[in-house]
Amino acid sequence: MTTPTQSPDHDIHHARLDDVQGIEPSPVRPTSSRAQWLAGVGAIVLFAVLWQVLDLHLALAVSISYLLFLAAVYLVYRSAGGRRVGLDIIVRWLVYGAFTLAILPLISLLWTVISEGLPVAFSPSFWTEDMTGITGLDDQAYMEGTASLAGGAGHAIVGTLMITGAATLISVPIGMFTAIYLVEYGRNNRLSRGIRFMVDVMTGIPSIVAGLFAFALFVQILGPRDAKMGVAGAIALSVLMIPTVVRNSEEMLRIVPNELREASLALGVPKWRTIAKVVLPTAASGLASGITLAIARVIGETAPLLVAVGFARNWNLDMMTGPMNSLAVYTYDIFTKPLNPAIIDPSRERAWAAALLLVLIVVGLNLLARLIAKLFAPKSR
Amino acid sequence: MSKRIDVKNLDIFYGDFQAVKDVSMVIEPKSVTAFIGPSGCGKSTFIRTLNRMHEVIPGARVEGEVLIDGQNLYGRGVDPVDVRRQVGMVFQRPNPFPTMSIRDNVLAGVKLNSKRMSGKAADELAERALRGANLWNEVKDRLDKPGSGLSGGQQQRLCIARAIAVQPEVILMDEPCSALDPISTLAIEDLINELKSDYTVVIVTHNMQQAARVSDRTGFFNLEATGQPGQLVEFDDTQKIFNNPSQKATEDYISGRFG
Numbered sequence: 001m002t003t004p005t006q007s008p009d010h011d012i013h014h015a016r017l018d019d020v021q022g023i024e025p026s027p028v029r030p031t032s033s034r035a036q037w038l039a040g041v042g043a044i045v046l047f048a049v050l051w052q053v054l055d056l057h058l059a060l061a062v063s064i065s066y067l068l069f070l071a072a073v074y075l076v077y078r079s080a081g082g083r084r085v086g087l088d089i090i091v092r093w094l095v096y097g098a099f100t101l102a103i104l105p106l107i108s109l110l111w112t113v114i115s116e117g118l119p120v121a122f123s124p125s126f127w128t129e130d131m132t133g134i135t136g137l138d139d140q141a142y143m144e145g146t147a148s149l150a151g152g153a154g155h156a157i158v159g160t161l162m163i164t165g166a167a168t169l170i171s172v173p174i175g176m177f178t179a180i181y182l183v184e185y186g187r188n189n190r191l192s193r194g195i196r197f198m199v200d201v202m203t204g205i206p207s208i209v210a211g212l213f214a215f216a217l218f219v220q221i222l223g224p225r226d227a228k229m230g231v232a233g234a235i236a237l238s239v240l241m242i243p244t245v246v247r248n249s250e251e252m253l254r255i256v257p258n259e260l261r262e263a264s265l266a267l268g269v270p271k272w273r274t275i276a277k278v279v280l281p282t283a284a285s286g287l288a289s290g291i292t293l294a295i296a297r298v299i300g301e302t303a304p305l306l307v308a309v310g311f312a313r314n315w316n317l318d319m320m321t322g323p324m325n326s327l328a329v330y331t332y333d334i335f336t337k338p339l340n341p342a343i344i345d346p347s348r349e350r351a352w353a354a355a356l357l358l359v360l361i362v363v364g365l366n367l368l369a370r371l372i373a374k375l376f377a378p379k380s381r
Numbered sequence: 382m383s384k385r386i387d388v389k390n391l392d393i394f395y396g397d398f399q400a401v402k403d404v405s406m407v408i409e410p411k412s413v414t415a416f417i418g419p420s421g422c423g424k425s426t427f428i429r430t431l432n433r434m435h436e437v438i439p440g441a442r443v444e445g446e447v448l449i450d451g452q453n454l455y456g457r458g459v460d461p462v463d464v465r466r467q468v469g470m471v472f473q474r475p476n477p478f479p480t481m482s483i484r485d486n487v488l489a490g491v492k493l494n495s496k497r498m499s500g501k502a503a504d505e506l507a508e509r510a511l512r513g514a515n516l517w518n519e520v521k522d523r524l525d526k527p528g529s530g531l532s533g534g535q536q537q538r539l540c541i542a543r544a545i546a547v548q549p550e551v552i553l554m555d556e557p558c559s560a561l562d563p564i565s566t567l568a569i570e571d572l573i574n575e576l577k578s579d580y581t582v583v584i585v586t587h588n589m590q591q592a593a594r595v596s597d598r599t600g601f602f603n604l605e606a607t608g609q610p611g612q613l614v615e616f617d618d619t620q621k622i623f624n625n626p627s628q629k630a631t632e633d634y635i636s637g638r639f640g
C-alpha cells in the first residue's frame with residue numbers, strides 16, 4: 001500500500017466528496033413515478049383532441065403529443081430530481097417509443113397475413129391439391145357460390161420443403177466445416193483471412209444473382225431446355241445460405257472456452273476428437289439455432305427460385321427434372337397473374353394463404369431453434 | 382506407475398519472446414515437486430511443456446529436451462497425444478465439460494479415446510477415480526447430474542478424478558487450489574499426499590506453506606528483470622529450500638522480502 005499524498009489544507013482521503021472544493025456531486029432526491037402516468041394521460045387526451053377535434057392527420061397528432069409528453073415529463077422530473085433523473089426518464093420513454101415503432105409494423109404485418117390468409121390456409125384441399133387444370137371459370141363458380149375454392153398449394157408446400165431441405169443438406173456441412181477450419185485450424189493464417197473475406201463478399205450477393213449463377217451452371221451442363229429443376233434452386237439457395245451458416249457457426253465455436261479444449265487435449269484426446277466430442281456439443285445449441293435461422297432466411301426467397309427452378313402448376317416430386325413450385329413463387333405468381341383477370345379475389349385469397357403458410361413455417365423454425373437451443377444447452381443443475 | 386522426468390537445457394518461447402531460459406532439473410518418480418516464484422516468471426509456461434500442452438498456443442515452441450524414463454518428449458515421431466496420455470494435467474480454474482454428467486466427466490478421457498468399455502467396467506473406473514479424488518461420497522448419489530453443478534472445490538476434485546481416470550504416469554497441477562476455500566484446499570493437499578504413492582506429482586503454487594506441506598522437492602523460479610526470461614534459480618529438497626536456501630533471491634522470496 002502506498003501512503004496517500006497529503007494536500008496542504010486537508011487529507012483528501014478523509015474528506016467527503018462534497019467537502020472538496022471544485023466538486024459538486026449531483027444531489028439524489030426522491031421522485032415519484034406518478035407524474036409520468038399523469039403526463040401520459042394528458043398526452044392521450046391531447047392526442048384525442050388533436051386528432052378528432054382539430055382533425056389533424058393521425059401520425060401528426062401522435063408525433064405532437066408524444067414530443068410534448070417527452071418535454072413535459074423531462075421538465076417535471078428535472079425540477080424534482082435533477083438532471084440525471086430527467087435524462088433517465090426521457091431516455092426511458094424514447095426507448096419505449098422506439099420499441100413501439102419497431103414492433104408496430106410487425107404486428108400489423110402478422111395481423112394482415114393472418115386475417116387475410118386464415119380462411120383458405122386451413123382448408124384441407126389447399127394442402128393436398130395442386131393447380132393443374134384450374135382456370136378462371138372455377139373462380140367464377142366460387143364467387144357465385146356454386147363451388148368451393150378450387151385447387152391448392154400442396155405442390156408449392158412440398159416444393160418449398162424439398163428445395164430448402166436440399167439447400168440445407170448442401171450448406172450445413174460446407175458451412176460448418178468451413179467454420180471449424182476457421183476457428184480450430186486456420187487461426188489467423190492467410191488462407192483463413194482469405195476465406196473470411198470471401199464469406200463476407202458472399203453475404204452481400206443479391207439473391208437474384210445467386211439464382212442466375214445456379215441457372216447458368218445448369219445450362220452449361222444440361223443445355224437451356226432441361227436446366228430448370230429443383231436441384232438448381234437448392235444450389236442457388238445454398239449460395240445464399242453458406243455464408244450465414246459459416247458466420248453463425250464461427251461465432252458459436254469461438255465462444256466455446258479454450259479451457260475446455262485444453263482440458264480435453266490434456267487428457268490425451270486427439271484434436272479432431274476434441275472438436276467432435278467436446279467443442280461441437282458445447283456449441284450445439286448455438287449451432288442449431290444459427291442453422292435454423294439461416295434456413296428461415298432463405299425459405300422465403302422468390303427471385304432465385306423463379307430463375308433457377310421456374311414455375312409449375314402440377315405436382316413435381318422429382319428434383320432432377322423439370323420446374324417445381326414453392327410457396328414464395330406461388331404467392332408471387334398467383335398475385336401478379338390472377339387466374340381470372342376479371343375476378344381477382346379468389347386468387348388473392350390463395351396468395352394470402354400461401355403467404356401465411358410461409359410465415360408459419362418461419363415462425364415454426366424460430367420456435368424449433370429455441371427448443372433445440374434449450375435441449376442442447378449445457379446444463380448446470 | 383510413475384516415471385522420472387529429466388529436463389535438459391529447456392528454453393521456452395512464445396513466438397519471438399523467450400519466456401523461460403535454460404532450465405535443467407530431475408523430477409523423481411513417486412514424489413511431489415513444487416514450483417514457486419513470483420507472478421509471470423514462467424511457472425505455468427514451464428509446467429505446460431512437461432506434457433506438450435505449451436505448443437497448443439499459436440507460435441509457442443520449445444528448445445531442449447524433456448526425457449521421461451529416458452525417452453525425449455520432443456523427439457522425432459513422438460505424438461503429443463501419446464505424451465498427454467502419460468502426463469495428465471489439472472488446471473488452475475476447474476474446467477469440467479459442461480455438456481457431460483459427473484460420471485461422463487470422470488470417464489471423458491477414457492471414452493473420448495474410443496476404447497470400448499463395458500458398463501460395469503465404466504462404473505468401476507468412475508468409482509475408483511472419484512474415490513481417488515476424495516469426491517466419491519459427495520457425488521455418489523448424483524452421478525448423472527451435470528458436473529458444472531458442483532461447487533468450485535468439488536469441480537476441481539472432479540477434474541483431478543478425470544485426470545487420474547486415464548491412469549497417467551505423471552500428474553501436473555497448475556495452482557490447483559488458487560480458486561478454493563481452505564477446506565477444499567486441505568482436501569486437495571491430502572489428496573496430493575495420497576497420489577504420491579502412485580504417481581509423480583508436479584504442482585505450481587503461490588502458497589509457500591502449501592509447497593512446504595505437500596512437496597518433497599521445491600524449485601524456485603525467478604525473473605532477473607521484467608521482459609527477461611524466467612529462470613530456475615534453485616531446486617532442492619523442500620526442507621532445504623525453506624530452512625536454508627543457498628541463493629539470496631530464494632531466501633528473499635520465501636521470507637517475503639521481495640520486490
Ligand SMILES: Nc1ncnc2c1ncn2[C@@H]1O[C@H](COP(=O)(O)OP(=O)(O)OP(=O)(O)O)[C@@H](O)[C@H]1O
Nearest residue numbers: 395398400418419420421422423424425426427438
Ligand atoms: N499465451 C501467451 N502468449 C505470449 N506470452 C505469454 C503467454 N502466456 C504467458 N506469456 C508470458 O510468459 C511469461 C510467463 O508467464 P506464465 O504464465 O508462465 O507465468 P506464471 O509464472 O505462471 O505466473 P502466475 O504465477 O501469475 O501464474 C509472462 O511474461 C507472460 O506474459
Ligand SMILES: [Mg+2]
Nearest residue numbers: 424425426555
Ligand atoms: Mg501461472
